[in-house]
Amino acid sequence: MPHFFLNKRLIILLVSIIILVSLIGFSLRDRDNISRPEQFIKDVVGFGHSLVSKPAQGIASALTNVEDLKNTYTENKKLKARLEGLAKLEQEISDLKRDNDELRDIVGKTDDLRDFTAIQATLISRSPDLWYDKIMINKGSKSGVKPDMAVITAKGLIGKVIDTSEMTATIELLSSDNTKNRVSALIQGKNEVFGLIDGYDREKKLLIMKDLPIDQEIKKGQNIITSGLGGVFPKGQDIGKVKELRVDQYGLTQIAYVEPSADFYGFEHVMVIVRPEDGKKEGE
Numbered sequence: 001m002p003h004f005f006l007n008k009r010l011i012i013l014l015v016s017i018i019i020l021v022s023l024i025g026f027s028l029r030d031r032d033n034i035s036r037p038e039q040f041i042k043d044v045v046g047f048g049h050s051l052v053s054k055p056a057q058g059i060a061s062a063l064t065n066v067e068d069l070k071n072t073y074t075e076n077k078k079l080k081a082r083l084e085g086l087a088k089l090e091q092e093i094s095d096l097k098r099d100n101d102e103l104r105d106i107v108g109k110t111d112d113l114r115d116f117t118a119i120q121a122t123l124i125s126r127s128p129d130l131w132y133d134k135i136m137i138n139k140g141s142k143s144g145v146k147p148d149m150a151v152i153t154a155k156g157l158i159g160k161v162i163d164t165s166e167m168t169a170t171i172e173l174l175s176s177d178n179t180k181n182r183v184s185a186l187i188q189g190k191n192e193v194f195g196l197i198d199g200y201d202r203e204k205k206l207l208i209m210k211d212l213p214i215d216q217e218i219k220k221g222q223n224i225i226t227s228g229l230g231g232v233f234p235k236g237q238d239i240g241k242v243k244e245l246r247v248d249q250y251g252l253t254q255i256a257y258v259e260p261s262a263d264f265y266g267f268e269h270v271m272v273i274v275r276p277e278d279g280k281k282e283g284e
Helices: 002-028 036-111 276-283
Strands: 117-125 134-137 150-152 157-164 169-173 183-187 193-201 206-213 223-226 238-247 253-260 269-274
Touching (some): 183 238
Antiparallel strands (some): 117 134, 157 169
């Protein structure tokens, strides 16, 4: 009996080998159509591959998109930083250009002062409560600045020194409400017309020139300069131009509204005018 089973197993093994070789040979032949079992196996394998590959491709695509978004965010962050740096640089260039132009104008103005010398200074303080009235500069008595000295910018007269410390000085602007802050001025023309800069219309942003003779012909656009008669402001400093004219309430004098040559608020650098007599007193 054991011998019979041994022969049977051998026979089964040989038959299996023959069938396997036959199948291999059959599958290796050139055929137009594959067998149904092969079709079934290929379909199963293809379906399984599609089930696995599509989610894998989706995950890979999602990971790629996340990486792209991360790279885009990083690049945008860098570009934003560069743009902010560029805007800051442009602002710094603009500020430097403005300071440079202002200083150039001041240098040119200094050459035009003739008999006067100037102390160049920079604005360091301006109180919001006294915005129209006063400013503080970085030069004081140690630099030769004294009360009642006229103060100008490259464009024209802005006020006078009212007090000093060793290192600073306070300037009262022409736009101040102080009724004692008057400037003796004249309107240039064929006939010079004298009057007083006495007040400032904050709504119109115009200086007010009073006590103009009623019989004098005054035209819009005429230049107004300091007359030098008040003893504080040197003669010839530019104040502005006639913008409007009207007769006072009594009909005795004219009032001129003057457009200032100087900007009372958009400046950083000023010049304090030193008259010859101030220089002599300083040297004594």
